[in-house]
Amino acid sequence: xxxxxxxxxxxxxxxxxxxxxxxxxxxxxxxxxxxxxxxxxxxxxxxxxxxxxxxxxxxxxxxxxxxxxxxxxxxxxxxxxxxxxxxxxxxxxxxxxxxxxxxxxxxxxxxxxxxxxxxxxxxxxxxxxxxxxxxxxxxxxxxxxxxxxxxxxxxxxxxxxxxxxxxxxxxxxxxxxxxxxxxxxxxxxxxxxxxxxxxxxxxxxxxxxxxxxxxxxxxxxxxxxxxxxxxxxxxxxxxxxxxxxxxxxxxxxxxxxxxxxxxxxxxxxxxxxxxxxxxxxxxxxxx
Amino acid sequence: xxxxxxxxxxxxxxxxxxxxxxxxxxxxxxxxxxxxxxxxxxxxxxxxxxxxxxxxxxxxxxxxxxxxxxxxxxxxxxxxxxxxxxxxxxxxxxxxxxxxxxxxxxxxxxxxxxxxxxxxxxxxxxxxxxxxxxxxxxxxxxxxxxxxxxxxxxxxxxxxxxxxxxxxxxxxxxxxxxxxxxxxxxxxxxxxxxxxxxxxxxxxxxxxxxxxxxxxxxxxxxxxxxxxxxxxxxxxxxxxxxxxxxxxxxxxxxxxxxxxxxxxxxxxxxxxxxxxxxxxxxxxxxxxxxxxxxxxxxxxxxxxxxxxxxxxxxxxxxxxxxxxxxxxxxxxxxxxxxxxxxxxxxxxxxxxxxxxxxxxxxxxxxxxxxxxxxxxxx
Numbered sequence: 001x002x003x004x005x006x007x008x009x010x011x012x013x014x015x016x017x018x019x020x021x022x023x024x025x026x027x028x029x030x031x032x033x034x035x036x037x038x039x040x041x042x043x044x045x046x047x048x049x050x051x052x053x054x055x056x057x058x059x060x061x062x063x064x065x066x067x068x069x070x071x072x073x074x075x076x077x078x079x080x081x082x083x084x085x086x087x088x089x090x091x092x093x094x095x096x097x098x099x100x101x102x103x104x105x106x107x108x109x110x111x112x113x114x115x116x117x118x119x120x121x122x123x124x125x126x127x128x129x130x131x132x133x134x135x136x137x138x139x140x141x142x143x144x145x146x147x148x149x150x151x152x153x154x155x156x157x158x159x160x161x162x163x164x165x166x167x168x169x170x171x172x173x174x175x176x177x178x179x180x181x182x183x184x185x186x187x188x189x190x191x192x193x194x195x196x197x198x199x200x201x202x203x204x205x206x207x208x209x210x211x212x213x214x215x216x217x218x219x220x221x222x223x224x225x226x227x228x229x230x231x232x233x234x235x236x237x238x239x240x241x242x243x244x245x246x247x248x249x250x251x252x253x254x255x256x257x258x259x260x261x262x263x264x265x266x267x268x269x270x271x272x273x274x275x276x277x278x279x280x281x282x283x284x285x286x287x
Numbered sequence: 288x289x290x291x292x293x294x295x296x297x298x299x300x301x302x303x304x305x306x307x308x309x310x311x312x313x314x315x316x317x318x319x320x321x322x323x324x325x326x327x328x329x330x331x332x333x334x335x336x337x338x339x340x341x342x343x344x345x346x347x348x349x350x351x352x353x354x355x356x357x358x359x360x361x362x363x364x365x366x367x368x369x370x371x372x373x374x375x376x377x378x379x380x381x382x383x384x385x386x387x388x389x390x391x392x393x394x395x396x397x398x399x400x401x402x403x404x405x406x407x408x409x410x411x412x413x414x415x416x417x418x419x420x421x422x423x424x425x426x427x428x429x430x431x432x433x434x435x436x437x438x439x440x441x442x443x444x445x446x447x448x449x450x451x452x453x454x455x456x457x458x459x460x461x462x463x464x465x466x467x468x469x470x471x472x473x474x475x476x477x478x479x480x481x482x483x484x485x486x487x488x489x490x491x492x493x494x495x496x497x498x499x500x501x502x503x504x505x506x507x508x509x510x511x512x513x514x515x516x517x518x519x520x521x522x523x524x525x526x527x528x529x530x531x532x533x534x535x536x537x538x539x540x541x542x543x544x545x546x547x548x549x550x551x552x553x554x555x556x557x558x559x560x561x562x563x564x565x566x567x568x569x570x571x572x573x574x575x576x577x578x579x580x581x582x583x584x585x586x587x588x589x590x591x592x593x594x595x596x597x598x599x600x601x602x603x604x605x606x607x608x609x610x611x612x613x614x615x616x617x618x619x620x621x622x623x624x625x626x627x628x629x630x631x632x633x634x635x636x637x638x639x640x641x642x643x644x645x646x647x648x649x650x651x652x653x654x655x656x657x658x659x660x661x662x663x664x665x
Binding site for chain 1: 363379
């Protein structure tokens with residue numbers, strides 16, 4: 001009996017061991033290091049010098065613009081993604097002919113096979129002076145600037161993160177029992193009230209998963225603002241790169257990183273709360 | 288003048304691509320009736336129900352509800368409600384909100400007080416008062432079934448449609464629900480249309496049974512008519528247990544035909560259609576129309592192979608030389624000592640009624656079915 005339990009525990013330990021070790025080495029330890037850095041001081045030659053001070057946190061407003069851009073563009077980007085993704089997912093899950101479904105889903109995923117960097121560069125050219133603005137000037141619209149604007153960043157965000165939003169919504173709609181829709185119609189609900197009262201509510205876990213996924217990734221986004229936003233639309237991610245690699249102010253960078261993690265956690269918890277409350281689902285399937 | 292039928296099908300055909308699911312159905316369901324659409328899977332019964340509900344449109348013909356042509360009327364504008372197979376209750380709503388769902392769709396809007404009181408009444412009707420705040424997944428199958436009933440009835444539909452409503456319940460609960468549904472139908476007095484593949488369920492609950500096969504109505508009648516006077520070989524075989532013996536028409540005597548069976552025995556049988564001399568026929572013998580005795584000089588003699596004790600009655604699988612295995616049912620009011628044992632020789636006679644002879648029709652699979660039936664009992 002006792003040996004049995006020991007064996008059982010040993011098996012569990014062996015199964016969980018690698019993942020735990022991975023998490024400790026690559027997540028927990030770096031996180032602790034960052035947390036320690038964040039209360040330290042910048043060494044005169046750059047990097048970290050031991051200290052205990054909250055000065056770095058007090059200094060956060062110095063990067064207010066980056067925070068502001070991120071806090072505004074991340075939710076707006078996630079929302080824009082959602083608005084584009086929901087109809088696509090709805091069509092794929094509920095309307096598309098069965099034999100087309102897999103092909104269409106593959107088309108959604110295929111762009112992922114190319115690096116985001118290359119795809120974003122492509123957008124740089126499309127939006128840049130010799131792209132769409134050049135076309136527009138042919139038909140008489142001179143001096144239209146697209147690249148290096150918040151709009152371009154938003155476009156890049158929607159383009160880059162769309163599949164991450166479509167897939168979870170598609171899964172939740174695909175799982176939806178079609179008879180519930182018939183039951184709703186049978187009970188006198190018009191197609192619109194069926195959508196609002198049944199389809200949308202039951203797909204909310206998928207919506208929230210997609211939303212928090214995109215939102216969290218956007219909080220750390222660095223590439224798209226750099227390429228499509230020029231130096232003008234600065235995200236927290238850009239601030240971090242700058243602080244760690246250029247000005248070598250590790251403690252300040254760490255303080256920003258810790259704040260970012262806290263914000264992400266709050267977003268996750270809030271999204272989870274909302275979706276369980278509204279859809280009444282017992283499941284917690286965040287990502 | 289007869290009353291306007293609650294449901295009427297006029298020449299209704301439904302095709303899915305090249306497949307014809309329902310072909311040329313004419314049916315009128317009188318008000319306040321309990322009708323069962325009975326048939327094997329794929330016979331078109333569910334398609335018929337879905338055409339009443341508005342989830343399918345007929346390819347040809349018309350469906351009327353209380354005299355109104357329903358062509359082009361979407362489900363949400365039809366005065367019928369459905370109890371779905373596996374209930375299709377809304378998992379994100381509690382019991383009361385499920386029941387109130389239909390009431391909330393009413394335009395002009397009903398006051399929340401009226402919604403609450405009508406939902407409460409409906410729950411009381413199905414004996415679930417006090418369960419309003421429960422989550423659907425907290426309920427047992429039987430309770431979910433009742434919620435589905437309350438949800439459908441709360442809108443006071445002209446007709447209640449039931450799609451295999453008892454299929455997911457265990458046997459004991461199913462019997463209880465059969466009685467409950469019957470009572471409910473009498474109490475409310477609206478028409479119930481039940482779809483089922485379970486002949487026992489159809490016979491026990493409904494006023495009329497509509498037997499369907501291959502997209503057509505094969506027979507429409509009261510349960511006793513269907514059982515005692517099946518219209519054809521398919522109905523005889525599908526409804527209740529029966530022995531089907533093949534033979535040929537040897538002669539006529541008055542209204543009856545004489546059928547020579549495989550072993551040479553000649554028995555007299557009633558017929559449904561005119562039968563030619565020498566025509567291949569199947570004779571249907573209900574197990575309970577056979578009598579067993581040690582001495583009775585019946586037309587058949589055989590050896591008991593299996594005994595299936597059923598409490599008040601017992602069924603015997605009896606092997607008869609040259610004919611195969613016959614199923615006979617005997618009640619043993621006389622005392623348990625009269626039970627036959629496997630291996631015992633018995634004589635089989637006719638206790639009641641006259642057997643029915645049907646012309647052999649191709650492609651109804653009747654003979655195969657008998658073989659399968661025999662396989663199961665032996």
